[in-house]
Amino acid sequence: MCSDGAIIKDIYSNNTIYNLLPREIAIDVMRMALDYKNFRIQVFTKDGKIYAGQSYRATYFKHFLKEPLKHSLRGYFNLMRDFVFIPVKNTGSIQGTIAAIDKSPAKVVVYGNERPDDLKDFINKLAAKYGDKISITSAIENCIDILNGGISKAKGLSMLSEKLGIKREEIITVGDNINDMEMLEYAGLGVAMGNAPERVKNMADYVTDTNDNDGLAKFLEKLNSVQITTEKFYATQTNICQSERC
Known part of the structure; x- marks a missing residue:
């Protein structure tokens, strides 16, 4: 599952489910963003990204090199x-x-400028105009993701689990941000990273x-020690999490 639930791939059948943002809404979102100085745009498509700048890789790499030690292993993986x-x-x-947008994308990502109130105003205008026709979420500060209405990681997980015949109570999820x-x-x-x-x-x-201190690996080790059953984990988690918060 990627793009916050907009693209869901069944690795067993190799089938992909797409929950795409209508092209006309995506275009209008970008036109609305033009009213704000220094907003930046990325569009996630079925096949890749469209970047509203000269060089996505150069921009990303330059930002990354400013404080390389501050980035987590996830940051290096993303790079x-x-x-x-x-x-x-x-x-x-x-x-x-x-x-360049000739088809409906998975999502539009909008990065705010140096004035956080501008992004808040933009969000309010989007919500007033489109209501439940769009979903707005965020994975990093001063940045929003705009998806088709009703789409989220939870919705994508629900669709995939139903397709695979997996019960909700049998699912474990791990996340580290608002969009999780x-x-x-x-x-x-539901497991949150520290x-x-x-x-x-x-x-x-x-x-x-x-993330930097192997939080996922530590959780999986503890989960394995109680034979990977959520019921047993709930019953014993007060005993196994000594340094972490439960």
């Missing part, structure tokens, strides 16, 4: 993924990206260590 595996089309501008909250709530056991925002950790069933 390699974006540089090696994901095709990127650079359009030079938001107008160029609008012209619905998914954590949906699963039988570096997640406080409101994510507060609603999770269990909080493990951070």
